[in-house]
Amino acid sequence: MSLTLQILDPRHDPEPADWEELRGAARQCVTWRYDLLRAYAWAAQAPLLLTVLRQAGTAIGAVSVSLRGFRPHRGAYAGRRDFAGILDVHAPANRSQKGWWFAGDPAPEQRRELLRGCLRGLRRELGAGWRGTVWREVSPGEPELLPGRVRVTLPTAPLARLATPWRGVGDWYALLDRARRDSLRRRAKKFAADPSLSIQVGPARDLVSGAEAAELRAENDLKHRSRLFPLAPLPLPYLDALVGGDEVVAISYRDDGRLIGLSLILDHPDWPICLSWGARLPEDGGRKHLYFDGYVRMVEWATASGKTGLVLGKGQAEAKSALGADLVPSAALAVPL
Structure with a gap:
């Protein structure tokens, strides 16, 4: 089944009509409420994009990405997108969650393909300069569920x-x-x-x-x-x-x-x-x-x-x-x- 992406800037783009239905189906906590994503995005240190993954028009998951550009910016918030940088996948305002989730429990290979398709879509949207991804809060057993063969792993504080x-x-x-x-x-x-x-x-x-x-x-x-x-x-x-x-x-x-x-x-x-x-x-x-x-x-x-x-x-x-x-x-x- 083909994958389509709805790439949103929460600062400006309206909430998808089925967002709360998706959040409820995935049992995600309040920090994923769209008005909170918007408030977070306006104060973030890097532009934030929310991507809703859809199959046959039905929302099945979401990925939150901060755009970490290579050029330094002054001030707390970098309002414009750089031409190059790293996709930083994380949960806004919450280090105890992951920045990617699904309403169901896709099989490992399907999960990898969905996330791989999401990254490809984001790079088409942003340009060829966005050459790397950082996945945060990766638990044991999860690396094989993520796309990409060459990896550098940095242990972080346990949960x-x-x-x-x-x-x-x-x-x-x-x-x-x-x-x-x-x-x-x-x-x-x-x-x-x-x-x-x-x-x-x-x-x-x-x-x-x-x-x-x-x-x-x-x-x-x-x-x-x-x-x-x-x-x-x-x-x-x-x-x-x-x-x-x-x-x-x-x-x-x-x-x-x-x-x-x-x-x-x-x-x-x-x-x-x-x-x-x-x-x-x-x-x-x-x-x-x-x-x-x-x-x-x-x-x-x-x-x-x-x-x-x-x-x-x-x-x-x-x-x-x-x-x-x-x-x-x-x-x-x-x-x-």
């Missing part, structure tokens, strides 16, 4: 996943070593007994504003600015739309009304994704050890909600492993044409 097949947080505590279990319980009780500290878990739209989320995320984002192709800070319009919707859960810590800690979780029927954590430093009115207490609240919420598990994201791998998470190896795969 932490915590299965939650328990009736409550007590079952999770029982799996941890005694010192870790005791410290988590002690701190949770201490925070719960603090009359000036309010801890709430629920829909983000009820607990936090986009401006508050942006303020706490800003400090956390600075920790990752040295990465190759670092993510641009999420703009306020993006965070306003994100926390104002129906698919994001927040864990908020407030001291006499002032937000001092915040975790944002992208809800999902099975594996919600912990998108971000941000907290004020103790010298700025924050509290020590809120980071670890946040995991207690996440597990409480996930078990009460009947989730299969939590995607805890990247970074702090040793700490997440000590909390029972599995570390899934991840890599960036560079494929020259």
